[in-house]
Amino acid sequence: MFYEDLSEYDYQDEDAFTDRESGFYALWYRPAYSRLNIGWLEAGKPYSTGPVPAAFVAKLKAVQEVQWMNVCLGLHECDLCPEEGAPEGNGEVRIPGEAGIAYAAPFLITHYITAHGYRPPQVFIDAVLAVDVEAWTSARWPAVPFPWVPDDAERMLE
Numbered sequence: 074m075f076y077e078d079l080s081e082y083d084y085q086d087e088d089a090f091t092d093r094e095s096g097f098y099a100l101w102y103r104p105a106y107s108r109l110n111i112g113w114l115e116a117g118k119p120y121s122t123g124p125v126p127a128a129f130v131a132k133l134k135a136v137q138e139v140q141w142m143n144v145c146l147g148l149h150e151c152d153l154c155p156e157e158g159a160p161e162g163n164g165e166v167r168i169p170g171e172a173g174i175a176y177a178a179p180f181l182i183t184h185y186i187t188a189h190g191y192r193p194p195q196v197f198i199d200a201v202l203a204v205d206v207e208a209w210t211s212a213r214w215p216a217v218p219f220p221w222v223p224d225d226a227e228r229m230l231e
Contacts, residue, residue, distance in 0.1 A: 074149065074179075075115035078194050082108035082177040088167065090217040091141045098214050102226035106175050108167075111197045112182035114189070116152045123192035128202065133166075133183055135206045140218045142167050151181055153189050160184050167219050170200045175221065 076082070088108075089101035114120050141164060148161040162180035169175050176197050185191040209218035215228060 074113055075118045076110035076113035078111055078121070079196075080110050082110050084177075085143055089143055090219065090222070091144050092214040092217075093139065093141045095214065098229060100215070100217065100222065100226045100228045102223050104175070104221070105223065106169075106173050106221055108175050108177040109170070111168075111176045111178040111193050112185055112191060113179055114153060114181075114185050114191060120185075120189075121192045121194075122190040125186060125192055125198060126202075129198050130183065130186060132204060132206060133186075133201050136168070136201065136204055136209065136218070137166060137180065137183060139206070139209050139212070140166060142219075149179070149181065151184055151188075153185070160188075168197065168200045168204065169220055170196060175219075176200060 086103060087101045088104050089099060092098035144164040146163070148163045150156070150159040150161050152159070154160065160181060162184075164180040166178045166180060166182065167175050168178070178197075182191075182193070186193070212218045215230075
């Protein structure tokens, strides 16, 4: 599935977080912020390449350890890799950017960076580097690792 970097995200109307510890509890809401696509790559479509800071990759991986966003039942395989052994993903990552903007990336984004040389836009790299991973790691249900969840978000508690 291909979306141009920094284009408006419109894949899903709502954002949904699933609690990684239970795998059951969830919350969802219609975001008040704009979502911009980052890293939705597809074979045959051009994408930017180049080196990225090691600290960026490490922090992005750390975010993916704690944030479980828009998880789907089906899996998406990397179609840039040979079919056999291609990694799979089934969720997304949300990274807060400047006021009112969140970046929406597929969970395979780290693979695209490390295996295929993808270089996301600098604004995304800067936004990832600005994430307070310690605060996100310490978030426990019903808190989630993302700062802009509205108080009236719907929650599945039982």
